[in-house]
Amino acid sequence: MKLINEFVDAWKTFEASKAQNGWQVIPVSSFSNCGLMAGMAFPGPREAAIFNFEVTTLPRAELLPSGKGFSVEHVEVEGKKWIALAKSEDGSPDLYVAMLENLFSLLEVMGATKGDVLLHSFLDRVSAWQDFMKKGRQSLTIESQTGLFGELSFLKDLLDLGLKEEAIKTWDGPLDGLQDFHIGFGAIEVKSTVSQDGFIAKIGSLDQLSDSTYKPLYLVGKKLGISPAGISLPMIIDEIRTELGGDLSLLSNFESRLLRSGYLDMHSGAYDRLLVIEKSLMYEVDQDFPRLTPQLLNPLIKSARYEIDISSLPAKALDLKEILNKVGVSI
Structure with a gap:
């Protein structure tokens, strides 16, 4: 029984x-x-x-x-x-x-x-x-599924470099962190889209692209496509679980953060889109990057949400080792 x-x-x-x-x-x-x-x-x-x-x-x-x-x-x-x-x-x-x-x-x-x-x-x-x-106890919206898939894809990039502890313990997006990952002395914000027309990054607050606390700050863009050759959200989660299976503490930590993201296995049947990563792009959020932050605005402006079309910004293919070197993490 x-x-x-x-x-x-x-x-x-x-x-x-x-x-x-x-x-x-x-x-x-x-x-x-x-x-x-x-x-x-x-x-x-x-x-x-x-x-x-x-x-x-x-x-x-x-x-x-x-x-x-x-x-x-x-x-x-x-x-x-x-x-x-x-x-x-x-x-x-x-x-x-x-x-x-x-x-x-x-x-x-x-x-x-x-x-x-x-x-x-x-x-x-x-x-x-x-x-x-x-967070409402309901299954994730399509937009939330896309965002979570992108974050997990980046987390898996870290795992593939052998950075198990760093991958899980720096994933702060589910903990309401300002950015999705705080690793070394820097930060990484992950944005994802399945749109084939441009790449609109939705910025949730004035602090999200501020480097006043964590510097350097990077925005990683995951451009996704829907394809029979892809994998679903539950599939990428199971892949990560398998990689963490030998470390019970990290696996428990991952499961808790996954739950805080709004993901529940009982809803997995609703997450059947098969996604492929068409491009992984890296943007350094520096003085030339278009953004709204408390340091750049009138102090009477207390909050804002906004969108940036990053498709026309200079970017390069994701070089994770370069990012890790810049934030002080050696592999």
């Missing part, structure tokens, strides 16, 4: 009991690194999965992540403090189950990891789900 089915059966039992208040719990199959119970909070009722990480202290309740559709709470059972991940009364049952299955997969993959390290990875993944819920 799948683990999630044990929880579903337990929740049905709780609902039939019609308890008045407090927690009802039932032990279920556990992992070697984490104890598990199915639970339900009354009144509500609110379904819950309850986790025990065998750590000395848990984060204070106010520091636990929570999101639309679920809550994270302390629960004391038999003198031990557990962490309950409970569905909100208005939460989506399908997404709640998908979240639990994702967390179970994390615990299984990190089977040799215990204690505080495991708890940190767990809470990071829960926090990623919090971000995902905030």
